[in-house]
Amino acid sequence: MSEEIGGRLDPTDWSRPVVGVLGGLGPAATSVFLDVLIRATAARSDQEHVDLLVSQHSTTPDRTAGILEPGAPDPGPVIVRDAVMLERAGVDLLVLPCNTAHHYARQVEAATTVPLLSIVETTARTAVESAAGAPIAVFATEGNIHAEVYQEAIAAQGGTSLVPDRALQDDINHLIYGQVKAGAPVDLDLFDSCIDRALEQGASTAVLGCTELSVVYDQHGYRGDARLVDSLTELARITVRQAGKELTELFR
Amino acid sequence: MSEEIGGRLDPTDWSRPVVGVLGGLGPAATSVFLDVLIRATAARSDQEHVDLLVSQHSTTPDRTAGILEPGAPDPGPVIVRDAVMLERAGVDLLVLPCNTAHHYARQVEAATTVPLLSIVETTARTAVESAAGAPIAVFATEGNIHAEVYQEAIAAQGGTSLVPDRALQDDINHLIYGQVKAGAPVDLDLFDSCIDRALEQGASTAVLGCTELSVVYDQHGYRGDARLVDSLTELARITVRQAGKELTELFR
Numbered sequence: 466m467s468e469e470i471g472g473r474l475d476p477t478d479w480s481r482p483v484v485g486v487l488g489g490l491g492p493a494a495t496s497v498f499l500d501v502l503i504r505a506t507a508a509r510s511d512q513e514h515v516d517l518l519v520s521q522h523s524t525t526p527d528r529t530a531g532i533l534e535p536g537a538p539d540p541g542p543v544i545v546r547d548a549v550m551l552e553r554a555g556v557d558l559l560v561l562p563c564n565t566a567h568h569y570a571r572q573v574e575a576a577t578t579v580p581l582l583s584i585v586e587t588t589a590r591t592a593v594e595s596a597a598g599a600p601i602a603v604f605a606t607e608g609n610i611h612a613e614v615y616q617e618a619i620a621a622q623g624g625t626s627l628v629p630d631r632a633l634q635d636d637i638n639h640l641i642y643g644q645v646k647a648g649a650p651v652d653l654d655l656f657d658s659c660i661d662r663a664l665e666q667g668a669s670t671a672v673l674g675c676t677e678l679s680v681v682y683d684q685h686g687y688r689g690d691a692r693l694v695d696s697l698t699e700l701a702r703i704t705v706r707q708a709g710k711e712l713t714e715l716f717r
Numbered sequence: 718m719s720e721e722i723g724g725r726l727d728p729t730d731w732s733r734p735v736v737g738v739l740g741g742l743g744p745a746a747t748s749v750f751l752d753v754l755i756r757a758t759a760a761r762s763d764q765e766h767v768d769l770l771v772s773q774h775s776t777t778p779d780r781t782a783g784i785l786e787p788g789a790p791d792p793g794p795v796i797v798r799d800a801v802m803l804e805r806a807g808v809d810l811l812v813l814p815c816n817t818a819h820h821y822a823r824q825v826e827a828a829t830t831v832p833l834l835s836i837v838e839t840t841a842r843t844a845v846e847s848a849a850g851a852p853i854a855v856f857a858t859e860g861n862i863h864a865e866v867y868q869e870a871i872a873a874q875g876g877t878s879l880v881p882d883r884a885l886q887d888d889i890n891h892l893i894y895g896q897v898k899a900g901a902p903v904d905l906d907l908f909d910s911c912i913d914r915a916l917e918q919g920a921s922t923a924v925l926g927c928t929e930l931s932v933v934y935d936q937h938g939y940r941g942d943a944r945l946v947d948s949l950t951e952l953a954r955i956t957v958r959q960a961g962k963e964l965t966e967l968f969r
Contacts, residue, residue: 471723472806475798480776488771491763492755499748499773504900511743511898514775519740521751523766524732546727554724554806646763648756 474555480516482708485556485579487547489522490540490563491646494676498562498697501683505701507711515708518556520547528565529608541569548573548581558582560704564674564696565609582707584700585618585674592672592694593624599669600627601694604637604659606675615674627668633659637678645677653685660692670694688715726807732768734960737808737831739799741774742792742815743898746928750814750949753935757953757968767960770808772799780817781860793821800825800833810834812956816926816948817861834959836952837870837926844924844946845876851921852879853946856889856911858927867926879920885911889930897929905937912944922946940967 474483488495499519508514525547526538544566548559559581561567567585574581592601603615603626610616610628619626629637636659644651656678663671672694673682679697687693698716705712726735740747751771760766777799778790796818800811811833813819819837826833844853855867855878862868862880871878881889888911896903915923924946925934931949939945950968957964 470805471725472802472804473723474772474802475795478777478795478798479774486773489763489766489768492751492766496748496751496755499744499751503744503748510779511741512776512779514741514744515773516741516775517771517773519769519771519773520726521738521767521769521771522731523768524764525730527763543727543730546730550724550726550806552724553722554802 472554474518476555479555482557483555484515484517484704484708485548485551485554485559486517486519487544487551487559487561487566487573488519489525490528490561490566492521492523493680494562494697495519495521497676497680497683498701501697501701502704505698505705505712505716507713513710515704515710518551518554520551522547528563528568529606532565532568532608532612540566541572544569545572545576548577552577552579558707560584560700562697562700563676564614565606567614568608568612582700582703584696585614587703588672588674588694588696588699589615589618589622589624591699592670593619593622595694596624596670600625600667602627602629602663602666602668602671604629604663604671604673604675604678606641607634607638609674610634615672627663627666629663630666633662640681641675641677645680651681651685656681664692672696724806726770728807734809735807736767736769736956736960737800737803737806737811738769738771739796739803739811739813739825740771741777742780742813742818744773744775745932746814746949747771747773749928749932749935750953753949753953754956757957757964759963759965765962767956767962770803770806772803774799780815780820781858784817784820784860784864792818793824796821797824797828800829804829804831810959812836812952814949814952815928816866817858819866820860820864834952834955836948837866839955840924840926840946840948840951841867841870841874841876843951844922845871845874847946848876848922852877852919854879854881854915854918854920854923856881856915856923856925856927856930858893859886859890861926862886867924879915879918881915882918885914892933893927893929897932903933903937908933916944924948
């Protein structure tokens, strides 16, 4: 018998599938994902919720810097090692509740045999269905836009993306970094104006491809707004379904 | 070299101390704990937050049933196995964001060498300091009251506890099970009435010794109310301090 030198879920205790959450990217996005996942799951008791193992790895190097700045610390190998750790611990599925970090999804998939439910693919699929041929505005970080994470995923589903112009991107950056990440009050007039301008520029739908914007969507009454497809909501929906649970009415 | 058969945190990637969270008891309490912990941590970037490994083990058997009902499934061994799993994965501290499950804390401490930061001890300590000799009302589940979790901890700190009478406990049960756990709107008049009656019965302070009540405290404007000592807040405060971080102004 080999010595057990790492932590493994006890297979007799945990309900399958156990979902591994590559978290901390950032920590607030993971916390909001867990909250949205709970509210998306039709459950009459604690025991009817999904079992998860969550690596809330807040000190993972910054993803946007890793993509945009030569010589910045590379978060890729860190995320891959956490994915391998969760796989060895016994999870059956992986999720990565961060759109920008999705840039590293292929590295994760190459290093593990556990399926990774993609926040970007599932969001792009819903957006392309919802847009019915019209352009889809991508609201995301500079790093995400630069890496063409959503543009590629939308194209792969047969859709057309609309990248915000400089002024609109600057306002989106301000909402993400200057307000939500900074813990400052959110300027909802600015958020509304961003949506309006994207629609004026020809989009029928805006993808909220950044979990900071998912926080605005969730906490300021945008849930159900037909112009928006929220990435964290889409990830929660696919996670609930893949875990064999039912969605609550608000998330169907 | 022995074969690695379990998941271990990579010690070169993670910032010490890594906090292991025995979660899912219930899942919403863990989600709120992560959110409160983030807001309690003075951090200018994602990377200044605490690193955590979280077992969101929603299907752990019900704790109140385990304490009160003969023959009900025993959550104790499940919680112990998860604690051992987190220890083997490499966490440096453990927290258990559930007051009722604290009944099983001694079993966890006997099975692991990693320190368990006690939600009950830290809350009782703050309450006894705050009460300055006056009785402390215990707002908690029936299982918690029956197991005398808070009564013992308050006595150990030299304080006096006040156990709610039947009518008050019934209203507390209704807030916990009929409203927060059920996802129903919270009757704040009822919550205010519970506090008022505890004070009329001689208490100077009420301990919110149930994370469902911590949700009411957090989300309905009770933070800073000098009559209340909230257990989830106290656990977040001690976790931030033990992790070597500074508290934000609201949590000092």
